[in-house]
Amino acid sequence: MTTVLEQGVALAAGAAPAADPPRTRRVAPTRRLLWPIGLVLPLLLALGWEAAVSLGLASGRLMPPPSRILATLWALAASGELWTHVWATGWRVAVGFGLGAAAGIVLGVLSGASPLVRRLGDPTLQALRAIPSIAWVPLFILWFGIFEASKVALIAVGVFFPVYLGVMGGILSVDRKLVEVGRVFRLSPPALARRILLPAVLPELVTALRSGLGLGFMFVVAAEFMGASEGLGYLLVDGQQLGKPDQILAAIIAFALLGKLADSVLVALTGPLVRWQDTHRDRL
Amino acid sequence: MLSLDRLSKTYADGTVALSDITLTVAESEIVALIGGSGCGKTTLLRLLAGLDVASRGGITLDGVPITEPHPSVGIVFQEPRLLPWLTVAQNVGFGLADRSSAEAKGRIAHALEKVGLAGHAARWPKELSGGQQQRVAIARAFVTEPKLLLLDEPFSALDAFTRASLHEHLLGLWAESRPMVVLVTHDVGEAAALADRAFVMRPKPGRIDDEVPLGLARPRERSSHAFEDATRRLLASLDRSLKAPEAAAQDATGAALWW
Numbered sequence A: 001m002t003t004v005l006e007q008g009v010a011l012a013a014g015a016a017p018a019a020d021p022p023r024t025r026r027v028a029p030t031r032r033l034l035w036p037i038g039l040v041l042p043l044l045l046a047l048g049w050e051a052a053v054s055l056g057l058a059s060g061r062l063m064p065p066p067s068r069i070l071a072t073l074w075a076l077a078a079s080g081e082l083w084t085h086v087w088a089t090g091w092r093v094a095v096g097f098g099l100g101a102a103a104g105i106v107l108g109v110l111s112g113a114s115p116l117v118r119r120l121g122d123p124t125l126q127a128l129r130a131i132p133s134i135a136w137v138p139l140f141i142l143w144f145g146i147f148e149a150s151k152v153a154l155i156a157v158g159v160f161f162p163v164y165l166g167v168m169g170g171i172l173s174v175d176r177k178l179v180e181v182g183r184v185f186r187l188s189p190p191a192l193a194r195r196i197l198l199p200a201v202l203p204e205l206v207t208a209l210r211s212g213l214g215l216g217f218m219f220v221v222a223a224e225f226m227g228a229s230e231g232l233g234y235l236l237v238d239g240q241q242l243g244k245p246d247q248i249l250a251a252i253i254a255f256a257l258l259g260k261l262a263d264s265v266l267v268a269l270t271g272p273l274v275r276w277q278d279t280h281r282d283r284l
Numbered sequence B: 001m002l003s004l005d006r007l008s009k010t011y012a013d014g015t016v017a018l019s020d021i022t023l024t025v026a027e028s029e030i031v032a033l034i035g036g037s038g039c040g041k042t043t044l045l046r047l048l049a050g051l052d053v054a055s056r057g058g059i060t061l062d063g064v065p066i067t068e069p070h071p072s073v074g075i076v077f078q079e080p081r082l083l084p085w086l087t088v089a090q091n092v093g094f095g096l097a098d099r100s101s102a103e104a105k106g107r108i109a110h111a112l113e114k115v116g117l118a119g120h121a122a123r124w125p126k127e128l129s130g131g132q133q134q135r136v137a138i139a140r141a142f143v144t145e146p147k148l149l150l151l152d153e154p155f156s157a158l159d160a161f162t163r164a165s166l167h168e169h170l171l172g173l174w175a176e177s178r179p180m181v182v183l184v185t186h187d188v189g190e191a192a193a194l195a196d197r198a199f200v201m202r203p204k205p206g207r208i209d210d211e212v213p214l215g216l217a218r219p220r221e222r223s224s225h226a227f228e229d230a231t232r233r234l235l236a237s238l239d240r241s242l243k244a245p246e247a248a249a250q251d252a253t254g255a256a257l258w259w
């Protein structure tokens, strides 16, 4: 047993490390360099506007300078008012997102896994999807009243569709070859769903949840426009009625921060589920 | 013992992929199926795995007919087909869900060691090279100790060195439980390195054209006269198969067989 065979073995054996390989995750140098670059443009614009207003080149009445917006934001936070609004909005989004996402996952899995359910239910859902969700507002107010229930319902509807479509599409596109591995090991249909189909759609599920969450924030604004006494959307309407653009912009900034925070939490929570993914980016 | 009795497969579109395949494989025997593209090798393996049903004829494993996936039959596909969300060790243990966790652990560790990946148990499939992934797939198939192991060109995407080392890993695992093996390959050298017998297949319709006993003892040396002689006999048989009148039109396909 000398010759090519053994050389091949020796080569392969040499190539296979005995100890655990290092598992550190290196950030690509380009990304490390690039991310602060994205801040340059908004900072320049903000500084430019700040300078323009303080030099008297612009009045800043309709478009207040950053310093005034931040001062308003600070005052709202210091008085505790901001937190009431953030809490109200966050709570609505959380409940609406929870309901919409749960319904989307359940119906998406059923439609994806069962051709009968898909043929039966999908056309109806697609038709409902074609309705602009804001059009439901009057009906929801009639059904659920003007208070929380109708707002949560609207947000849930907004979250439902992207989650439903993402999960169903994900299940329909699971690689036949992996399903065959399940068949070779004689998995029962529930085991196949649990051990192959569900894990396979996790990346699509995470993406769908994230776009659902984004829509949830869009819809909470609409919901809070239709009569609310607290919430960041209320702060927007209130700023408009009182002619306080700094309050509107402060609320917009609070929305952006809250949305980003919610998305980051979602990514952090779901990250461990999709660590195995082989994509060109480690992080979405 | 595995026996195939006048096995035929016609696909829904009318393609006759296999026609009247009759052969038997003895206990612990390794047979190679060799032939050009489209002669029904994958179709035959899928029937043996119970992933497809025959149109006519039947397969029995130790007297039991095979019409659906069977616990004693393992398969390694042309691609590794690892589940990307499971670690290497979890992939190897995928078929051991019904065993105690202590037993599963022991078997997984042993199989990984046998394919030289003991240090990689906790890694994700994406972190492995193609050859390493295929070794995991081989370990996954062996870990349930099948009586019949099916291999569909499992090494065709690999370079010659990796392939040679995988042959050794495969034979090392085979020597432990000595299952029957049906190996699909288009590499004459691979057939001679691994098999006891080779069946030369021909397309349209897919059938067995010739049977070549290799008669080589293990371990085998590629430079030995006996090995060269077996390879030459295989090549001669392939040659005859290609020169047969109905196969004249297949020359273009046949050329691919030569290397």
Ligand SMILES: Nc1ncnc2c1ncn2[C@@H]1O[C@H](COP(=O)(O)OP(=O)(O)OP(=O)(O)O)[C@@H](O)[C@H]1O
Binding pocket: B011, B012, B013, B015, B016, B017, B035, B036, B037, B038, B039, B040, B041, B042, B043, B044, B206
């Ligand atoms: N699902 C299918 N439906 C219809 N025809 C098929 C199907 N699968 C394979 N065939 C046909 O059956 C014949 C045999 O195919 P098969 O995949 O078994 O060949 P093979 O010997 O494995 O070829 P290769 O060496 O290229 O893998 C081919 O003519 C192919 O086109």
Ligand SMILES: [Mg+2]
Binding pocket: B041, B042, B043
């Ligand atoms: Mg094939």
